[in-house]
Amino acid sequence: MGCTTILVGKNASYDGSTIVARNEDSPTGIFNPKRVVIVHPEDQPRTYTSVLSHVTIDLPDDPMRYSAAPNALLDKGLWAQAGINSANVAMSATETLTSNERVLGADPLVELQPAQGTPGEDGYVPEVPGGIGEEDFVTLVLPYINSAREGVLRLGALLEQHGTYEMNGIAFSDVDEIWWLETVGGHHWIARRVPDDVYVTMPNQLGIDEFDLDDALGEGRNFLASADLKTFIDDNFLDLSRGGNLNPRDAFGSHSDADHVYNTPRAWFIQKKLNPNSPDWQGADPRLKPDSDNLPWCRVPERKITIEDIKYLLSSHFQGTVYDPYSTVGTEEERSLFRPIGVNRHSQLAVLQIRPYRPESSRAVQWMAYASNPFNALVPLYTNVSKMPDYLSNTTGRVDTDSFYWASRLIAALADAHYFETINVIDEYQQAAQAAGHAMVKRTDALMAEASAEDEQAVQKVLEAGNEEISQVVRTHTDAALDSVLLISSNGMRNGFKRSVK
Structure with missing residues (x-):
């Protein structure tokens, strides 16, 4: 490998x-x-x-x-x-x-x-x-x-x-x-x-x-x-x-x-x-x-x-x-x-x-991306939690855009075939998603000041909320990117034929 x-x-x-x-x-x-x-x-x-x-x-x-x-x-x-x-x-x-x-x-x-x-x-x-x-x-x-x-x-x-x-x-x-x-x-x-x-x-x-x-x-x-x-x-x-x-x-x-x-x-x-x-x-x-x-x-x-x-x-x-x-x-x-x-x-x-x-309770962040890296986005996740967001953890063998893995894989396959037509969409998607990730970490770090480090459940609640927030924001960006890349790829299909002059 x-x-x-x-x-x-x-x-x-x-x-x-x-x-x-x-x-x-x-x-x-x-x-x-x-x-x-x-x-x-x-x-x-x-x-x-x-x-x-x-x-x-x-x-x-x-x-x-x-x-x-x-x-x-x-x-x-x-x-x-x-x-x-x-x-x-x-x-x-x-x-x-x-x-x-x-x-x-x-x-x-x-x-x-x-x-x-x-x-x-x-x-x-x-x-x-x-x-x-x-x-x-x-x-x-x-x-x-x-x-x-x-x-x-x-x-x-x-x-x-x-x-x-x-x-x-x-x-x-x-x-x-x-x-x-x-x-x-x-x-x-x-x-x-x-x-x-x-x-x-x-x-x-x-x-x-x-x-x-x-x-x-x-x-x-x-x-x-x-x-x-x-x-x-x-x-x-x-x-x-x-x-x-x-x-x-x-x-x-x-x-x-x-x-x-x-x-x-x-x-x-x-x-x-x-x-x-x-x-x-x-x-x-x-x-x-x-x-x-x-x-x-x-x-x-x-x-x-x-x-x-x-x-x-x-x-x-x-x-x-x-x-x-x-x-x-x-x-x-x-x-x-x-x-x-x-x-x-x-x-x-x-x-x-x-x-x-950062205090030990919020010290560790695991940034994750799936599928082909030239076309995907990186998502920060706190690890001192009891569960990860479904969007990043619900992957199965079935192709499903409710899964970050499969949505990322579809974007990559479509964008690669139409690289020059889609690269601006990919660049904007990656920057927006990763900027949102940094913003989430900054907000969640600030909220941690209000949670007692001795209260493990309270700490995990704050961190899990941050993880869930960024997963939903990234999902919105990913869905939009997939929509744009699909439209561009569909218009670029070889069997396209224009009857209209407009």
């Missing part, structure tokens, strides 16, 4: 928040309807079984309430994806990553091995469950952690015990820190604390480009890892550095031709937008290009990063370059050369914001 992640440290964000943002993309040709929900402690399983890998895991008996963005259809499992728990700890899982043959040969992925034969007969081999993966991570970890660091340690222990059947990157954040964990083979992992003054770009490629192994296996101040990582590296000759400074990308990652088409161009575009004056992009033969393997994992931005910056970047399709699929310049080959960030098969976008200047 292809996703794109942006992490923003608290000193790099516009308001001092830690921000974790990720597009969830479905496989090519598949579209996964999504919803956003609140999972209460009584609804959290005490024994969890994965649909895909069949692994069964006993869970602690004291889960916290948390938000999640699960699949609307559960035939392939829950896939909770992104959420914030009642301790204001956020988790985004996952960014599918790449690896190399040396790593996978040394520590193979833990894949489901189906049963062979018939029970009771000669030659029968029972099923062997696989490890844990994207389907499972949020459910197994988020309800039980009180900090981003705890998230790394809990998931790391689960990976060491059960293994994984895929390579993934997982983000954890709290009000002070963001941590990024990458799986390395079937049972190993590395993690790095995101410096406060930087942003991180993560396409579908192992990303951490420097690592302090002594810190990871010692104090763990800025790096963490599976306990036997040094032995694993040494025994399998994984460190390719010439100067003794471990580069995880070289040791554990990939630099394939496919990366240069599918992954590195996305990181290049984000960094070029957030650091436009860097000499890295200047001149006829710039140092860094869309296919460069040495794009840094993190950078200090030239200015502080806003929610709108993140939405723009995670909706982007190489605007202003010959690689834009909607461009009228460049060749047809150039316009389809690189995989854009904003594609047709987005399932959802979650931007997880933990605000240090």
